[in-house]
Amino acid sequence: MVALTLPAFPDDVPVAPLHVIDYTRLKAGDEHEIESLWAAATEIGFWYLKNHGADEEVNAMFDLGAKTLGLPLEEKMKFEQGDWLSYKHAGAYAADATGATDSVEFLNVSKDDALAYPEMDDVLRPFVRKSMEVNETLIGILNDCLGLPRGALAARHSLEEHSGSEARCIKAPRLQNVSSDRVTLGAHTDFGSLSFLHNRLGGLQVLPPGMDEWKYVRPIPGHAVCNLGDAMAIFSGGILRSNLHRIMSPPKAQAAYDRWSIVYFTRPGNSIVLEPLSDQSALIAEAVSKASEGKYNTGVTAGEWFQRRVSNVRIKNRKGPETWYQGRGTEHNIIV
Numbered sequence: 001m002v003a004l005t006l007p008a009f010p011d012d013v014p015v016a017p018l019h020v021i022d023y024t025r026l027k028a029g030d031e032h033e034i035e036s037l038w039a040a041a042t043e044i045g046f047w048y049l050k051n052h053g054a055d056e057e058v059n060a061m062f063d064l065g066a067k068t069l070g071l072p073l074e075e076k077m078k079f080e081q082g083d084w085l086s087y088k089h090a091g092a093y094a095a096d097a098t099g100a101t102d103s104v105e106f107l108n109v110s111k112d113d114a115l116a117y118p119e120m121d122d123v124l125r126p127f128v129r130k131s132m133e134v135n136e137t138l139i140g141i142l143n144d145c146l147g148l149p150r151g152a153l154a155a156r157h158s159l160e161e162h163s164g165s166e167a168r169c170i171k172a173p174r175l176q177n178v179s180s181d182r183v184t185l186g187a188h189t190d191f192g193s194l195s196f197l198h199n200r201l202g203g204l205q206v207l208p209p210g211m212d213e214w215k216y217v218r219p220i221p222g223h224a225v226c227n228l229g230d231a232m233a234i235f236s237g238g239i240l241r242s243n244l245h246r247i248m249s250p251p252k253a254q255a256a257y258d259r260w261s262i263v264y265f266t267r268p269g270n271s272i273v274l275e276p277l278s279d280q281s282a283l284i285a286e287a288v289s290k291a292s293e294g295k296y297n298t299g300v301t302a303g304e305w306f307q308r309r310v311s312n313v314r315i316k317n318r319k320g321p322e323t324w325y326q327g328r329g330t331e332h333n334i335i336v
C-alpha cells in the first residue's frame with residue numbers, strides 16, 4: 001500500500017516554477033486562466049492543474065496499482081504483452097544510449113480495453129472517463145488558441161478510433177544503497193498529445209528550454225501535472241512544446257519510499273498522420289514557414305510513431321547506441 005505519511009518534498013533542491021491552472025476557471029472560459037494555460041503550453045509544455053475533480057478516481061487507481069503491482073513477479077510476467085500493453089517489468093527499457101536500464105515497473109491499460117469490456121472494474125473505467133474529459137477540455141482550449149477550426153484536434157482524438165491512449169500505474173521501488181541521483185526512467189518526451197499525471201513523491205524532473213540543469217517538479221497535493229507530448233508539438237508546427245523529462249529516485253528523505261504514479265495519456269487515433277495543421281490555421285502556417293523545411297512532416301501515423309518509440313526503448317531490441325537515438329521523438333535536437 002501507499003504510505004500515508006510521507007516525508008515532505010525538500011526545500012533545497014532546484015524546482016521548476018510551473019504555472020498553476022485552475023480547471024474550473026478554464027471550463028468557465030476565464031480569459032486570464034486561458035492565457036496562463038497558453039503561456040505554460042508554449043513555454044515549457046508542463047503545468048499544474050488544480051480543481052480537476054478527479055481525486056477520487058485517482059486515489060482508487062493508486063490502490064489498484066498497489067494491489068496489482070504488489071503481486072509476485074512471476075504472476076505479473078504472465079501479462080507482459082508485446083512492446084506496449086499490460087505489464088512492463090523493471091529493467092525492460094533502456095535508460096539512455098549506453099544500454100543502462102530503467103528501474104520502474106508499469107501496468108498499462110488501453111482506453112479501448114477500459115471502455116470496451118463489460119467486466120472492466122469500477123476503478124479503471126471511471127478514471128479513464130474522467131481523465132478523457134479533462135484532457136479533451138484542455139485540448140479543445142488549445143485548439144481554439146491555435147486558431148484551428150472548432151473540433152480540429154478533437155477529430156484527431158476520436159473515441160471511435162483505436163489509439164495508444166492508456167492509463168498507467170508506475171512503481172519505482174525505493175533504491176537501497178544507491179545515491180539519490182539515480183535515473184529510474186530515462187529522459188524522454190511523451191509520445192502522444194497530453195498526459196494527466198498524479199505524483200505523491202518527488203522524482204519527476206524537467207529540463208526547461210535553454211537550460212542545462214534538470215529541475216524537479218514538486219508534487220502539490222490535489223494538483224495534477226499536465227504535459228504535452230510530441231503529437232501536439234507536431235500538429236502545431238512547434239508552437240506547443242513537448243518537453244524533455246525523466247524520473248529520478250525521490251530527493252533526500254523521500255528516497256527511502258517506493259514512488260508511485262498514475263498517468264492517463266491521450267494519444268491521437270492510430271491512423272492520424274503526424275504533420276502540422278498549417279492549412280487550417282494561419283498561426284501554425286506562420287510557425288511552419290519559420291522552421292527548417294519539412295521539420296514537422298514526419299510522414300508517419302500516430303500509431304507508427306508510437307510503435308517506433310516504444311520498440312526502440314525496449315532493451316531487448318537494443319543493437320547499440322543507435323537504437324536509443326532511433327527511438328527519440330521531438331526532443332532529438334537536445335543532447336542529454
Ligand SMILES: O=C(O)CCC(=O)C(=O)O
Nearest residue numbers: 170190199204247261263
Ligand atoms: O512518474 C512520473 O512522474 C512521470 C512518468 C512519465 O514520464 C511517463 O510515464 O511517461
Ligand SMILES: [Fe+2]
Nearest residue numbers: 188189190245
Ligand atoms: Fe513521460
